[in-house]
């Protein structure tokens with residue numbers, strides 16, 4: 001498909017760095033911006049460039065931010081005693097959107113993966129330890145993913161930090177709300193059985 | 206949802222200039238670029254900015270290009286006698302991908318729409334007339350959209366250019382290939398009846 005100019009072909013190809021964007025969607029995006037919204041496209045190029053240039057990690061919790069501290073660390077109304085450890089900013093956002101948790105976060109940006117050479121230092125675990133120590137965190141909620149790697153990472157952190165006298169917890173496993181049992185996978189179902197609770201007490205913790 | 210920094214919020218908002226991108230997809234895109242592909246994101250910002258800066262219209266046919274002439278106008282192997290008029294570069298690309306047509310194009314970038322103040326000059330119709338005249342076009346294929354506005358535009362152009370002795374044609378209406386009749390809309394079906402052809406001659410034109 002070399003009907004267009006080299007620069008447009010390059011644009012079509014480059015748009016595919018976006019997740020979920022195939023050749024057809026890239027075409028639709030390129031034509032939309034070139035034909036109907038050049039101003040919006042220019043703004044996107046500019047803001048994207050600026051964000052990639054300036055957004056780094058919060059000094060305290062490693063959340064994404066262009067400031068020294070992220071808005072959650074800056075928020076004086078949050079509970080300083082509970083710290084929730086997540087693998088990614090997307091997980092943090094999902095928990096924020098779910099609502100309910102009012103403590104602080106720590107973002108690992110990944111999980112332990114010896115095979116990929118990702119060790120404790122890459123996840124900022126020394127920084128996490130210092131934070132727990134300095135800020136007198138009482139409870140550490142290990143909200144890494146419910147995967148083999150996420151589990152292993154949670155275990156490693158719990159081992160490392162229990163020495164500091166911090167209480168470590170993990171999100172409850174169980175069947176997801178609102179679904180139908182027949183579509184829940186077997187591993188989740190058996191975990192939900194093992195973790196079963198007396199009727200009426202499910203929401204008590 | 207002000208959990209993120211002003212710059213990230215601005216990025217999430219700006220990504221939505223892309224067609225089909227809602228809040229959730231914008232989030233996924235932003236995190237992907239910030240967490241996993243900063244290099245790709247930088248390239249996208251750069252190429253997008255450059256394309257919006259440099260891509261304009263082909264001097265001859267108004268196709269999108271950053272050069273004086275587009276690659277189709279530059280292609281010496283194309284048939285100079287047939288010119289296909291389309292509303293948009295996306296339509297041009299669809300026809301190219303379908304294959305079969307080896308002539309040249311003219312891109313209107315829209316259709317006549319008095320209510321929006323879009324008249325013949327906005328569609329480059331003087332330029333089209335000069336082109337037909339200068340390059341001795343024999344057949345003009347009016348491939349505007351099969352909509353009320355597309356029809357009106359095709360009629361207007363045919364009226365204007367028939368005086369130059371050029372033959373004007375329109376894409377055949379009919380049922381789309383490969384579909385099932387029961388899902389074809391009534392207007393299309395009755396057009397297909399009116400345009401019915403002796404068995405064995407459907408592909409003869």
Ligand SMILES: [Zn+2]
Pocket residue numbers: 058059060061062063069070071072073074
């Ligand atoms: Zn922070």
Ligand SMILES: [Zn+2]
Pocket residue numbers: 263264265266267268274275276277278279
């Ligand atoms: Zn051209």
